[in-house]
Structure formats: structure tokens, C-alpha cells
Amino acid sequence: MFSSAVPYKNQHYSELKKACIKDKVLFEDPEFPATNSSLFFRRSPPGRVEWKRPGEISDSPHLFVEGISSHDLNQGVVGNCWFVAACSCLALKEDLWKRVIPDWKEQEWDSKHPEDYAGIFHFQFWLFGEWVDVVVDDRLPTINGELIYCHSKENNEFWSALLEKAYAKLSSSYESLEGGNTGDAVVDFSGAVAEAIDLEAEAFHSDQKKQDELFVDLLKVYDRGGLISCSIKAQPHEIEAKMANGLVKGHAYSVTAVKNVRLGHGLLAYFKNETIPMIRMRNPWGKTEWRGAWSDTSEEWSKVGDTERGNLGITVADDGEFWMAFADWCKYFTDADVCRLINTSVISIHKTWHEVVHFGSWTKNADPLLNRSGGCFNHRLTFLQNPQYLFDVTKEVDEVLISLQQKDMKINRKYGQGENQTVGFSIFKVENNRKYRLHDIVTQQCVATSTYINARTVFMRADLQQGRYVVMPTTFRPVTLTDYMLRIFTDLDSGCRELKDDKPKVRCWSSFVGYPQVVTHIYVHAAQGLENQDKTGGADPYVIIYCEGKSVRSPVKKDTLEPEFAFSGIFYRKKPRKPITVQIWNSNAVKDQFMGQVMLTGSVKDSTEAQVLRLRKQGTQMADEMPGFISLKIVTATQLTAI
Secondary structure, eight states, X not given: OOOOXXXXXXXXXXHHHHHHHHHTOOOOOTTSOSSHHHHOSSOOXXXXXXXXXXXXXXXXXXXXXXXXXXXXXXOOXXXXXXXXXXXXXXXXOHHHHHHHSTTHHHHSOOTTOGGGOOSEEEEEEEETTEEEEEEEEOOEEEETTEEOSSEESXXXXXXXXXHHHHHHHHTTSSGGGSSOOHHHHHHHHHOOEEEEEEHHHHTGGGOHHHHHHHHHHHHHHHHTXXXXXXXXXXXXXXXXXXXXXXXXXXXXXXXXXEEEEEOBSHHHHHHHOOEEEEEEEEOTTSOOOOOSTTSTTOGGGGXXXXXXXXXXXXXXXXXXXXXXXXXXXXXXXOEEEEEEOOOOOSSOSSOOOEEEEEEEEEOOOSSGGGOSOOOSTTOTTTGGGSOOEEEEEEEEEEEEEEEEEEOOOGGGGGGTOXXXXXXXXXXXXXXXXXXXXXXXXXSSEEEEEOOOBSSSEEEEEEEEEEEEEEEEEEESSTTOOEEEEEEEEESSOXXXXXXXXXXXXXOTTXXXXXXXXXXXXXXXEEOXXXXXXXXXXXXXXXXXXXXXXXXXXXXXXXXXSSOEEEEEEEEEESOTTSOXXXXXXXXXXXXXXXXXXXXXXXXXXXXOHHHHXXXXXXXXXXXXXXXXXXXXXXXXXXXHXXX
């Protein structure tokens, strides 16, 4: 995940700083000047703005004061609580903030060597698959001598204000940061995979089993370095409205701990081992806390021993940080952003994932058949024009993680654009030997479809059976043009690749050996009436389909006489009258055993009603015809083994 960073706007920090020190001048960033254009494009801040360097705001400026902490941060005058919450999450993870704030020791003010100060700083963000190094000067916007945007509670600590300025530079202005998603910022700080969870729609508060599973999942995410935030839905007039219980609507909170808290006192607490699932959060305001059960002064804390309370760091200060019972969190919060740091390391004590990343674009072409922006499944005529990516699940069942991220467009907000497009994706189970793009969806099984939402990232976890799949990232409407990044995580290498070709390529010798005339899809569904082949009274059958010198083999179905194969193959046939052979074999450690076969004939050109009847007698059934190919479905194996 970590790699060398690309300089933004081709500004190289070390070269610029060296030049400033040599010329004895303080850096002034021409790419993000100290002017109104960097502040706003529509609505100016509430007061007369003066740009000041940290030394003009405080007598003793520092990047960090007594280290970095989630308690350092306070929200400014714009609606950027989402960014402040993301910074709070970042401050909890030392390995992450040291990446985002590189050379942090070298960037710190040094009173012993004031000549090294050049008014220049740099930060690194993970943007659309690569780390980008952003340079800024340290002129910060103030009103009446105070910082007006994100700032630390200590007036001489400036890491958060400078970090925010670098992030604002990427979006062209501070105003572009008004309204955003905490999960998006966390991804930009880490390269994590973001999952948005609708706590309200999923009704975790009323389903104890789902609630328990969610807590276990969040506990695992937190323990493995992931970052979590949450919020409460609000109508426009309710934004940042304080509720009677102390929570604030339309407000992003950073989750600072997830823990099973031990109840009881002394040794009895350890022997009894009674715990309660709890979660700790921080309000970006730096004050205003939850007033319900398990709040700072709540009587519930009398159930917890002094040692456990000390480990939890319980305070009674109105510092914006508080604990809640997980059940209450599920009840009162409506949305959560879970950012997982997916482990792709070869050496690890935790689960290691295999990651594949593809970059692409939904594009329009003069030839409609070459368009790659067909819209969602609702648009049947153009849906299959979308990009298609093939991958294999090689385990019997595997959990697959898929993340679709569109390019961040906040930089275009000043032009009245820059909002996210509505995007999503569908997953189809396809023939085990498919090599070319899908041209029909009648014979394919749609196994999963993500939500379609105007979010920067759409995420899905799916348990998929062994086989071959095609995932299609799409916009909701056709001809919606933008860039995307598709990330697929599997337990084993999935061989994921984009399908670009529509059919086998024509070669110069095609006229001599023939060119495919018919595309035939064979689908083997079930087998019945198989003979016992092992000591347990079952068999270990598998299917092989042969066509014109090529074959495709299904996975083995263990210990069964009535296997459900759901197995298919696709063949581009040069000689449609040559038969297709479908065989069933029993897997054996010494030598596989033949169990039966059926030979299928026919072509599109002579697909008469008589032929359909003949095929049915042979143990097959013709599905609805599609232009250019014939579909054969093996419906039972009783007749198959009898032939």
C-alpha cells in the first residue's frame, strides 16, 4: 500500500525548501495563493480575513505539542466536521499519521536552528490509487487573529491547520471542503477500503444477532488498525442541531475505541468474566457529549472496577469524548463509515488478502457498440456495453471484497459541478471457460448487485461459490462519463482481468481451417441416479464438456449421488454439426472412473421443432433462443448415465 509519492503540481518539497533557505525568503505557494480564490468561490467567511504565519499567531509555534492526539482538534467555522473527525481517526494510528505527515521531525520548528525555517510544509495523501505529495506555505486564514478553520486546542500547535490547508489545495479552496464524507477523507489518509453501513435501514438496534455480528466485525476492524466514524441523519434545518441526549444531528463523530468492557470489581470480575460491548467516540467540537447511560458521570460506571476504568481512561471533563453501550450506539446513530486496512502482506499473523486493482473510465464512442457507459441493469439494451472484469473463485466458498471508487471531483465545485455520480456494480456467474465479453444475460446468473448510490465508494462483501465470475461496474444512467478504480480482494489469486475482446480474433489462415459459426452454451445443472462409488455410499462426481478438441471441467462435488453442478461452458464452434460430448466422471485417488455421457448435436441454422424434441429425448432442453447461438441445458443425469 505504501510507495513513493508523486509531487502534486510537480512541486518538489526538498528542492523548494532548499531554494528558500538559500535565498533567505519564506515560501509563498503560487499554486494556492493567500487570496480569496483559495478561501471561497461563493460565500466568504464571516469577517475580515488576514493570512498569518504561525509565528504571527503564537510566540512559540510547533507542529505538535506533546505529541499528536485525537484531543488536539477543534472544528472551524465551515461545515467541515467530517474532515475533523477523519483527522481524529488519523491521530489514533501512529503508522498512518507518520505517512501522511512525512519527515515530521524535520518539519518541526527548531528554536536552535531558526535558519532552517522556510515557511514550507508538505503532506501526503492516497489519491485514486497513488500517494501524492502536496506542498503548502504556512500562511493560514484568520479572523481577529484566530484560525477560522480546523485548529488545535493549543493555540501554538499547527499540524491540523496545515494538514487541512494541503487538503483544501487538492480541492482548489477551503469552501470546497464544506460538506463531505469522513470515510472518504480516511481513505485519502490511508488507502483503506471504505464500507458505508446504514445502521437505520439495517435495523441493528432491533436484531440482537445482527447487532452482535456487527460488534464482532467492528472490534476486528479496530484491533487491526482500521478507522471508524459515525453520524446521525438530519434534515437541512437540523444540521448540527443538539438533541436532548447530547448527541448532534448531521455531525460526524470519530470512533476512538471499540471494546468489551469487563464488569465487576477485583478478582471476582476476572473469574466471572462478564463484559458489555461498548464504543467510544469524539465530537469534533471538542465538547458536547452523550448524556445517557455510560456517559462520563453516569452511575453505570460503578459496575466497573477501578483498574478497568483506569485502562479505559475515564474522565469527567467535557472534552468531547465519551463512551456508549453498543446497543445505544446502534439505536441512536444512523450511519457508519468503516475503513478497513486490508492486509496484503505475505508475512502476517492475520488473514492475508490477494488484491487486484483496475483503473478505467465510463466512456462514449462514436460507434454505439463500443460505448463503455451503458448504465445499470434497468437499461437492458445498453447494460452489457459497460466494462467487464473476469475473476475466478478457486476455493469451494470464498469471501470476496469488491470496492468501486470514482474519482474525487470536489475541485470542480466552484464550477457548479463536482458532485459524485450514482454508481454500483453487478456480479454474474459465468461459464468456467469464458474468455470473451458477455453479450447476453439470459444464460448468466446474477449472484449479487451492490447498492447504487452517489457516494465516492461503493463496497460489497460476498460469499461466492467456486467458479468463474464477471463483475460489471456501471453508472446508474447510460452515458454518464467519469473515471473509476475497481479493487477486488480474494483469499487466493483470482486471475482478475478485463474482458476487452468480443470474440476470437480472425487470423489469416481462418479461411482454411474455418471460423466460428455458432456460439453454444452448455449448462449442466444436476445429476441423479448415480451409482455408489466409495465406502461412504456416495460418489465424488465431476463433469467434463468436450467440443471440437476443447474441454472444460467442473469442480468435484464431494460424497453425493445427486450433485447440483450449476456448471456451464461456452464454445465457439467452427463445425456446428460435430457433436458435443458431456461426460460424468467419479474422482478417485488412483484412477478416475467414467460414469456416463451424452452426445449433443445441432446448429442454429437447422434448429427446427423436431430437433428440439430430439434433444429433449437425449436428456437436454433447449432454452429460449438468442441471436447467434443455441443454448443447451442438461436437466438430469438419469438419462445421461443410461446412454
